[in-house]
Amino acid sequence: MSIRPDWAAIADSMPPSLSDEEQHQLWLIECKxxxxxxxxxxxxxxxxxxxxxxxxxxxxxxxxxxxxxSFLERTLKRILKTLNGIAADDGFGKHVAVIFKDSDEYYRYVSLFYPEEGEFGMSAGMYINEGYGHFIFPSQDITYAEPTAVHELTHACLSHLPIPLWLDEGLAVLMEDALAGNHLYLDQEIVSRHQAFWNMQTIQEFWSGDSFSRIDEGQELSYSLAHVLVRNLVQNFEVFAQFCNLANYSDAGEQAAQEVLGCSLAHLVGGFLGEGDFKPRDKVGFRKGLVDED
Incomplete structure (x- = not known):
């Protein structure tokens, strides 16, 4: 078997008459x-x-x-409870975490999922949303591994939803805040950096998800902006859950925002950044993202 298997072919090889438990056990065998x-x-x-x-x-x-x-087992339960109606633990087999012994081996594996050319931002961990979804990170002290695991396991519990990357990442950092104590920090300097960075062009990268892989401060500010937006939206959890279940990466969640929240995404961003042309544009290559980073 390849270290990057053809999971679609494996799924096609599964007998159609199997019970859920039999499918679970077969997927577990393939995963091992x-x-x-x-x-x-x-x-x-x-x-x-x-x-x-x-x-x-x-x-x-x-x-x-x-x-x-033990931490992962507790965290899975807490994510499902905290994001009840949004997060899910569906599918066969078990969740997979791979801890590489160092950064070299981590990035060697990560390179399998990126184009051969291009520059991409660094990451502390990653959820590979392809085939048999799994999260990975290089070896680190348990106190750093736990927040990373919260972030990536949240991605795993959201992988059934076709949500845009900004919402996916916003939920992941929100769970880091709630479950691992990685609180959102905002002061006037950070707000000013946001206001200086985001404009009509850069905000399109945020809506499409591309800004989360930038190699400059845009990556940091993308996670921060996603955190701000989701933290504000989650105040009315029932409405927020409806939004998450309707939002689609194809338009960055714009239609869902108008139908459920009664406003545009530009309005949500403008409430934090001030006036500007922040509306998602058509045909900017929206994507959910093959790889979600922390």
């Missing part, structure tokens, strides 16, 4: 084969640890893996 292939490819002492809802591939100590897997 795949993780074994990754372990063989990268060598060293990588091994698979399993808990009720997770498979973890790493070369971390048994103590580290025990603490981390």
């Amino acid at each position: 084969k795949w993780l074994g292939t990754i372990a063989d490819e990268f060598g060293g002492s990588y091994r698979i640890a399993e808990s009720e809802n997770f498979l973890i591939l790493s070369d971390e100590s048994d103590r580290y893996v025990d603490v981390f897997s």
Whole structure:
């Protein structure tokens, strides 16, 4: 098996008459084969640890893996409860986390999912939203690994929704805030940086998701702006949940905003940035994003 399998072909090979439990077990077998292939490819002492809802591939100590897997189990329950009606834990098999032993191996794996040419922003972790979705990050102290896991596991619990990347990332950083204590920090300097950076051109990158991969301050400001917007919207959770379930990456969520929130996305952004031409434009290549970064 390849370290980047043809998951569509694997799905097509599954007998159609299987029960849900039988499908779950078959996907679990395929997943373990795949993780074994990754372990063989990268060598060293990588091994698979399993808990009720997770498979973890790493070369971390048994103590580290025990603490981390317990944290993941608790966090999954908390995300589903906090984002009730938005997040979901559907699908067969278990959630997968891969902890690479260093940044070199992490980026070697990440490179499989990026074009050969181009410049892309750095990341502390990533949810690979392709085939069998999984989240990855390089080895780090558990105190840093836990917030990263909250962020990426939130992406996993949102992967059933065709939401735009700004909303996906906004929810992920909101959960970091709520569950890991990574609070949103805003002062006049940061607000001024936002106001100086975002304009008619750069805001289109935000709506399409491209700005989250910038190599300059635009990446940081993208996560910050997404956090601000989602934190404001979530104050009325029932309405916000309706918006999340209707929002589509094809128009950055504009139609859903008008139908559910009664205003445009430009109005939402303008409430923070001030006056400007912030409306999502047609045909700017909207996408949900193959890879979500932290």
